[in-house]
Amino acid sequence: MNKPKDSADRTFQPAADRELVRLVNACCDDHATDGDIRRLEERLSNDPEALAWYVEQIGVHTSLDWSVTAQDAALAASVLNLETPFSQRSRPRGRERRYGREAIGYALLAVCASLVGIALTGWALQQRSAPSEAQLAARVPTAKITHPTDGARWVVLCSNSRPDGMRTDVFPNETVHLTSGQMRIDFEQGAEVTLTGPAVLQVLAPDRAVAVRGKLTAVVSEEAIGFAIxxxxxxxxxxxxxxxxxxxxxxxxxxxxxxxxVDIAYGPIEQRSNDWSRRVMRMGEAVRVDDLGAAQRIVSIPSERFAAAAPSDAPLVEPVIADIRDNIRGDQSWNYYEVVRAGLREDALAYVDRESHEWNGFDERGLPAYLLGADYVKMFNNDKVQSDYELSVTVARPALLFVLFDDRVPPPEWLVRDFTDTGDDVGMDRGRFRNLGGTMNESFASGVGPGVSIEDRLSVWVRRVEKPSSVLLGATQTPHNRLNMYGIAAVPLLD
Amino acid sequence: MQDNTSDRPPDSSSAPLGDTQSGTPSNESVDQFVQLFAKHQRRVHAYIGAVLPSRNDADDVMQETSIALWRKWSSFDQSREFLPWACGVAHIEVLRHRRKYATQRVYFNENLMQDIAEEVLAQSEIAELRSEALVACLRRLNEADRQLVEQRYGGGVTALKAAEQLGRPPSTVYKALARIRRGLLDCVRRRISPELRG
Structure with a gap:
């Protein structure tokens, strides 16, 4: 939504909008019907000015209503024999309260209430202010907001939680609320964090931030190693x-x-982070830490999900490959398949566990035209030696499903049975890669474009998938560990 | 001024949090929580009230949020700001509540909740000014309106119950309260506008 305007600038006249006034007041006075809530939802969803007025008017209501919480605290305090200024004026609300079970929480509420003296007659005020321009100029920003996209809207919250507009310098303990669009935050120490809105990121230090909500991609140079999220x-x-x-x-x-x-520590929020589980995550691994703090494997990830992972000029198209599942990895494995949306092209990276293996045309004629712009899956090249491997590929719509299979070994039975060899070939440009033992293999150079520095030839096999469904693929069925794992691509099946 | 507005507890690096597992938190830990919660609870309440327009829902979630904040206090990273953390906990409690009663009651959709949260955040810049203005505006109410506000809000009862207690038709009380709230908002706007423009 658009950045809200200051109240002084608003021209919205609620008096002229009787329906909205009625709906909001029905909510304030607890006689709104389900239909009223739905209608109000509709009105507020389509009208930023109405939404702003709603928040203002509800703000008056909740401020008036605030004394209720103090009363609850007083009730709880009386249970605990704590004295508060409200103990003489507490009134039951007629709703069951759970004082016994969580008495300590309410006792604290009571103490809070006594501290600030909240009630209709006592708004404890603390004037806060944003830093002045002179103060800002005297400080060195911890991070800078760069590369905002068109339509990117954000607000920087000072360390005292006060919003301070769409400025680009960010200081320690300040928070960036990105409501829409995308931006990059360049940290002083060298890390570059791309935020995709809506997202909230708190900048703690030149080498540390808190991802409160939303999505980010971090690119960390060598001098910034140790950057923590x-x-x-x-x-x-x-x-x-x-x-x-x-x-x-x-x-x-x-x-x-x-x-x-990266090093990752994870666990439940109730547990101290020092007691969390720890693990090193490597290229091609992904994990979901659920709301209970438990880790689960993420099997596949669409390339467009994270900003810096997707080809920058990839067109926005409907997905063809919807999902990938294999049979060989349990929760102990965190390896994921990357589904690259409309991303197959010359020099496209082929595997999630190889830094430089690239798809190319086998010769100067390039990749077959029907493969250009196809969805494709970045597989695990190390899976080439898995003899009991099975992979389920789900297509979201009628499609031509391609398997790119290494010519150095005979095609397995499942491939010959279910697919047809098109007679076309593609090439693999290996480049440098890390061996299974972890050492870097520098034997192969990388080239650019079709037919350059091609080490391996792979045949293009095809199958028509007439409706959205899952197709089961098998293992390479060879002990030969120097071939490449097969590739998978798909294009929509046109009428 | 900046020093006085820090959300960090004093000497947070050395203050032990105490043994919350055994229900005997240290005095320092209680003091830190109390101070921070006291400072920010009204804003948390305002946020919950805006996304959950039903008073009973908002009250329940404020309760649960208070409990959750205390429960999680021992794991709170004291190098972080309290209010964003507290609002994050409140938001989780709102979603839990919504999920729990989704088949029984109607709630705003999550997109709208998010929009409201952002708007509350945007308006929080002048929240203190609003509060100050509201106190002044309340003092300017005539006696009848002041009594009605006290009956409805100070009494902690619904508008319907307030009407019963006053012996007035509910529709009359609803209209009066709507008029008073609108008048208070207009008054608040008038009082804070010059300062915003300045």
């Missing part, structure tokens, strides 16, 4: 990498490693 359920420390984090409203946290490694 906290979430309600996880603590992620970068070890020189590119990774994504998404936090939902319940604090559930997804962490995805696109390159390099």
């Amino acid at each position: 906290d979430t309600p359920r996880a603590h992620v420390v970068d070890l020189g990498t590119r990774f994504g984090v998404e936090v939902d409203d319940l604090g559930q946290t997804d962490v995805v490693v696109f390159e390099g490694e």
